[in-house]
Amino acid sequence: MAKAKAPVLTPRADDFPRWYQDVLQKAQLAENGPVRGTMVIRPYGYAIWERMQAEEDARIKACGAENAYFPLFIPESYLQREAEHVEGFSPELAVVTIAGGKELDEPVVVRPTSETVIGEFMAKWIQSYRDLPLLLNQWANVVRWELRPRLFLRTSEFLWQEGHTAHATREDARAYTIRILRDVYEDFMVNVLALPVVPGLKTARERFAGASNTFTCEAMMGDGKALQMGTSHELGQNFARVFGIEFLDEGGTQQTAWTTSWGSTTRMVGALVMAHGDDDGLRVPPRLAPIQVVVLAVRDEGDVVDRCRALTDELTAAGVRAQLDAHTDVSMGRRATDWELKGVPVRLEVGPRDLAEGVATLVRRIVIGDEDRKTAVPLVGVAEAVVAELDRQQRGLLDAATAMREERTADVTTLDAARDAAADGWARVPWDAVGVDGEAELAQAGVTVRCLVRADGSLPDTVDDPDLVAVVARAY
RNA sequence: CGGGAUGUAGCGCAGUUUGGUUAGCGCGCAGCGUUCGGGACGCUGAGGUCCCGGGUUCAAAUCCCGGCAUCCCGACCA
Numbered sequence: 001m002a003k004a005k006a007p008v009l010t011p012r013a014d015d016f017p018r019w020y021q022d023v024l025q026k027a028q029l030a031e032n033g034p035v036r037g038t039m040v041i042r043p044y045g046y047a048i049w050e051r052m053q054a055e056e057d058a059r060i061k062a063c064g065a066e067n068a069y070f071p072l073f074i075p076e077s078y079l080q081r082e083a084e085h086v087e088g089f090s091p092e093l094a095v096v097t098i099a100g101g102k103e104l105d106e107p108v109v110v111r112p113t114s115e116t117v118i119g120e121f122m123a124k125w126i127q128s129y130r131d132l133p134l135l136l137n138q139w140a141n142v143v144r145w146e147l148r149p150r151l152f153l154r155t156s157e158f159l160w161q162e163g164h165t166a167h168a169t170r171e172d173a174r175a176y177t178i179r180i181l182r183d184v185y186e187d188f189m190v191n192v193l194a195l196p197v198v199p200g201l202k203t204a205r206e207r208f209a210g211a212s213n214t215f216t217c218e219a220m221m222g223d224g225k226a227l228q229m230g231t232s233h234e235l236g237q238n239f240a241r242v243f244g245i246e247f248l249d250e251g252g253t254q255q256t257a258w259t260t261s262w263g264s265t266t267r268m269v270g271a272l273v274m275a276h277g278d279d280d281g282l283r284v285p286p287r288l289a290p291i292q293v294v295v296l297a298v299r300d301e302g303d304v305v306d307r308c309r310a311l312t313d314e315l316t317a318a319g320v321r322a323q324l325d326a327h328t329d330v331s332m333g334r335r336a337t338d339w340e341l342k343g344v345p346v347r348l349e350v351g352p353r354d355l356a357e358g359v360a361t362l363v364r365r366i367v368i369g370d371e372d373r374k375t376a377v378p379l380v381g382v383a384e385a386v387v388a389e390l391d392r393q394q395r396g397l398l399d400a401a402t403a404m405r406e407e408r409t410a411d412v413t414t415l416d417a418a419r420d421a422a423a424d425g426w427a428r429v430p431w432d433a434v435g436v437d438g439e440a441e442l443a444q445a446g447v448t449v450r451c452l453v454r455a456d457g458s459l460p461d462t463v464d465d466p467d468l469v470a471v472v473a474r475a476y
Numbered sequence: 477c478g479g480g481a482u483g484u485a486g487c488g489c490a491g492u493u494u495g496g497u498u499a500g501c502g503c504g505c506a507g508c509g510u511u512c513g514g515g516a517c518g519c520u521g522a523g524g525u526c527c528c529g530g531g532u533u534c535a536a537a538u539c540c541c542g543g544c545a546u547c548c549c550g551a552c553c554a
Contacts, residue, residue, distance in 0.1 A: 276529035
């Protein structure tokens with residue numbers, strides 16, 4: 001009989017990033033492309049991204065935004081209109097200077113983000129207060145020539161959605177910024193990704209180039225470091241002024257609009273790996289999983305394969321994303337391990353022995369507490385059992401991630417204590433004890449203020465609110 | 477750009493110190509057979525610009541000079 005060998009992965013060791021790369025490749029998610037920092041997303045990795053897109057897109061539409069598409073190339077002069085924006089992005093732009101075999105009169109940049117092009121069009125499309133709010137979103141690729149790339153977490157080219165909206169008042173713009181943060185990002189990350197993110201406000205140091213306020217959702221990875229999962233920016237009138245986004249109000253007065261922008265990226269695939277992965281590879285929360293259940297025919301004997309196919313159809317009819325694995329020419333152990341590396345939540349193993357007993361062997365990828373990894377479930381009513389199991393795993397994963405984060409987050413009162421706590425986790429420390437100078441000091445030790453929150457966890461209005469709490473950590 | 481390391485088969489590496497037969501190992505891949513309820517085994521086979529250029533030598537993956545590339549740590553960052 002074939003003897004199993006566990007994948008050699010060590011997510012808790014110092015070589016966490018190395019483990020991360022191993023999982024990406026062994027689970028067939030992604031690998032490095034031919035140009036420094038570019039990534040190749042393999043089909044299963046892309047399937048995960050498509051699921052993220054579907055879930056987020058539905059939430060974005062529920063907030064009233066519509067999808068549109070804008071150009072990949074942006075005239076350099078557009079970027080230069082907003083001083084802080086161009087200063088923030090210049091170092092990492094990819095610029096096209098030759099096209100059609102000729103030197104261009106004005107270089108075009110490959111979009112690092114689209115505030116500027118979209119601003120240009122908003123100015124054309126908005127005339128009246130009746131045109132507001134204008135709520136746009138685009139799914140696109142962007143390019144930022146980062147100094148040090150890492151697959152999914154920070155690549156030269158990445159995929160994302162970027163939302164851009166224009167509003168008649170500051171209050172409306174702000175409310176929408178927060179609505180996106182809460183109803184799209186936080187809701188998706190907590191309820192689908194099973195990641196208990198902390199929504200908060202970025203400090204001036206960490207703010208988006210050109211924004212007046214930047215909100216974020218921060219998550220803790222399996223090694224205690226933080227990762228920014230998505231951001232929502234109040235842009236004030238900074239872009240509206242320079243692009244001429246103006247409208248006539250009810251009184252016939254010319255007004256300047258208030259804009260927002262917000263984005264989330266393929267980085268979330270990396271977050272999934274680093275936050276939920278374990279020694280055996282990925283663990284994908286059931287609501288996200290492209291394949292929730294794999295029905296594995298143990299061997300091609302009797303009517304095993306036919307029964308498996310029928311079982312797969314039954315699960316599909318019950319609304320489960322199920323897939324049949326009838327590759328009986330590949331050894332059992334190999335297939336079992338492959339599906340585990342991909343993090344498929346439930347595997348139903350069906351062989352002659354199971355059928356003789358009228359059961360399937362249910363193997364769970366996300367084990368809660370000290371429960372058994374394998375259970376025999378009756379074939380009659382198997383779909384209901386599977387649906388219940390998927391729900392349990394979804395909840396179990398979120399509970400475990402929440403418990404881990406709480407355990408590794410320290411409440412402290414001084415800058416030094418915060419720096420120490422950030423060595424292997426997060427710290428909550430009064431913002432008054434840190435301040436702008438303390439923030440710079442922390443940066444020397446590789447520690448950053450991830451976000452500011454109120455004592456009760458709610459969102460601050462500005463960085464100058466009294467009694468704010470800073471969440472500090474090392475970050476990817 | 478600063479500090480450290482590495483370039484040898486698709487991937488991971490040994491061999492380089494002390495130059496010497498036909499450049500080797502593991503994984504993967506192909507064929508055949510035995511297997512197959514947790515990454516099977518045997519046999520056979522395919523696969524090489526030893527990063528590039530120059531030099532030394534009877535002889536260079538190995539020594540010398542120059543160049544290039546990649547990775548890790550920092551600065552940057554969704």
